[in-house]
Amino acid sequence: MISWLKGQIIQNWHLSSKQGVVLNVGGIGYEIQLLSKQIGNIDKTNIKEYWIHQINREDCSNLYGFNDVDQRDLFRKIISVNGIGPQIGMALLEDLEVSQLVDAIENNNLTLLTKSQGIGKRIAERLVVELKNKLQNFKDTKETKINNQSTHKTNHFAKYIEEIKSILNSLGYMDNEIKNAIKLISNDEKETTSLINSLSPGATKELMDEHLKKILIRLSQNDT
Secondary structure, three states, X not given: OOOEEEEEEEEEEEEOOEEEEEEEEOOEEEEEEEOHHHOOOOOOOXXXXXXXXXXXXXXXXXXXXXXXXXXXXXXXXXXXXXOOOHHHHHHHHHHXXXXXXXXXXXXXXXXXXXXOOOOOHHHHHHHHHHHOOOOHHHHHHHHHHHHHHHHHHHHHHHHHHHHHHHHHHHOOOOHHHHHHXXXXXXXXXXXXXXXXXXXXXXXXXXXXXXXXXXXXXXXXXXHX
């Protein structure tokens, strides 16, 4: 069973409502059906990787590719429901993000589910009946990602503050002086963190220079 592929795209293909690529992996071309929203930004010069679900039939073997493992795994859950095939799974994931689709199933949101092509009320109801309360791992993954992003941002801010402290130490200022003066920016951690994460490295350096000037002015005032 193929689970993941990495290679260079050598061809885009389109057949009726299906779209995909041929991926060159070690000299073998794998034909993979993708969500159309994943095809728009494809650059054939880049190496691409996809999480794969493989379906073997008597006359062929079909590969369905996704940018994220959560998409692939939710696709597997959807097509595990009796009477629901891969094209329905692709249609749902085409229109909805993983979190939206999980919420729609968990909250019995038939209106949202039936907006996708080929999804009637009976199919939507079947999805809710079969999958409701069975998608907790996708919620846990979402919460973990949010927590990791929050931790990353906090660490980014801490690294920024430590760099400023190091510069001030090198200028001969004592730790207790720095601790008080640096409150000029550390008290606005949320705002500063948001700003840092939106800036390029060059712009971040300019911001640091600006903060250093403010802190040095405060320190010089304390000396007088």
